[in-house]
Amino acid sequence: MKATVMYGAGDVRVVNVPDATIKKATDAIVRVTRACICGSDLWPYKEMERAETGRRMGHELIGIVEDVGSEVHTVKKGDVVVAPFAISDGTCEFCHEGLQTSCLHGEWWGGSGANANDGGQGEAVRVPLADGTLVVLPVDRDDALMPDLLTLSDVMGTGHHAALSARVGAGKTAVIIGDGAVGLCGVIASKRLGAERIIIMGRHEDRVRLAREFGATDVVSERGDAGIAKIRELTRTLGAHSVLECVGSEASMQTAMRIVRPGGAVGRVGVPHYDGIPESKQNFYDNVIVAGGPAPVRAYIEELLPDVMARRIEPGRVFDRTIGLDEVPAGYRAMDERESIKVLIKP
């Protein structure tokens, strides 16, 4: 079968790999009908050291169950399913707590070496721990809501996690740092959770326009000190109750820590490219909360799915390009060059 493999920075290819097959009784085989490229895939696309064997890519997918192992009970052949970006057993104490990203038997999509799993950016995947991982969707394989449903595998759940971690709530002011797909979903989530004022920090015209349509009340295009000054101006100098850090760079985390209000919270979902949380002494005196991490999107699917089905939220609008599997390298390029917010793949 064909699948996406990255061999080094800038070198991503669609190549032939062994067919996905059942290896354990808890596995399922899923034929991928929708996948996508994640902002986090761009980190290795920028930085990965060359590796002969390469790394299998993709961790967001919807597909049709083709086969299940003998111990799989919650999905069956023909089901339309969505897979979160974290593979989890659904039975350990962390899964019971709703923190499936810390599942005691958890695995990750893709990767390299002997323990690599299939990646979502391919024709099919073996799904480990299928009962814990997969969620059956109440739709047909080509339902018009597919782009929206696909975001439940990562970005919409991640935006929701950022908002929950930042304690967004009724009447509060939320600032979203980053106008990528996750940041945009953070706007949706903030609106959904009742934020009164939603400020997005971003500078790409098409993205901030979409942010406004999703519910952003203000846009701050300045960065660094100028951006911080602007946020202070918009918040009576007090800062924001909730800051959703959706980038992961040191500069953006520093900004987050400087615009959060006393008693406020920073919800971070951008994979940290910094050592230690860059705080000032004032953050301690202000009782600032720092929370977040990889989103346990598996825990959020049940909560968000009804809003997607009823079209109360439309996170699928973050996809502004649809490609076939062979075009995946061009899709990476388009996202890396900011020509596209997020690329949907129809293998």
Next chain:
Amino acid sequence: MKATVMYGAGDVRVVNVPDATIKKATDAIVRVTRACICGSDLWPYKEMERAETGRRMGHELIGIVEDVGSEVHTVKKGDVVVAPFAISDGTCEFCHEGLQTSCLHGEWWGGSGANANDGGQGEAVRVPLADGTLVVLPVDRDDALMPDLLTLSDVMGTGHHAALSARVGAGKTAVIIGDGAVGLCGVIASKRLGAERIIIMGRHEDRVRLAREFGATDVVSERGDAGIAKIRELTRTLGAHSVLECVGSEASMQTAMRIVRPGGAVGRVGVPHYDGIPESKQNFYDNVIVAGGPAPVRAYIEELLPDVMARRIEPGRVFDRTIGLDEVPAGYRAMDERESIKVLIKP
């Protein structure tokens, strides 16, 4: 009147200062009947640069109202009152949120220079913003519960804040780093909030004995890697749900970040002597929460007072020495040399 002034590291004296007098209509004058020395007073006692004018000391006090300004309505002459370590107006939006330490018009006890306030370690204090700051106690001036009530001005509220920030709750495992008075109050608070297992990290025999009497189920006397290994052993390698960081050194914060469980929280109340929160990448992947800061003890007095009055908690047991005002320098020395956990002053 006599009051405590610090002139530099190791140089603390009881000297004559101007009498406390009403300066604003919102002031009250309180004759101090109980005060104490705080672990945080030991930081300047170790580090303060020499200053001719000195710094007025003390931020924990109980006393009798002697006089009130014309705009003071909630306390009157003769009331027995407790003052939290933060002066707050009780009316601003942060006070309404229960974050009196961030009061928009807040002040601090003691200090130096033109804006210095009186300090608690003296015969009397002018209390700014008396209506917001003072809480009337339902006891006589020499009630047997005075030591317990005095802890509501800081250490018991601070231990409670550490526990709340670390999300202590029923069935959880809490680790308290630090066996000072705040750490010991953190044990009381963890027990009170329903923690199933309460592990104190400390090595002073008298303190850990008291911790056990307060409800600690385990004691870890090792530090650094050995201490971390011990905590891992006691928590099935998973780490603790709640870590109460009651020291403030970089080493103790590093320990906190290394013993917290995925999805767990570090509640820090030790004034940070580190730059940036020392986390590992794993803390992000584990969705660890960092919270805490100076405790809004004013918000907690109403909640904790009934438990003190009913003797359900006995935080006053952290005082193991009582002195007069003239003996304050010896009191600092005793706490600095770990001869005393916490010193109570009867001016």
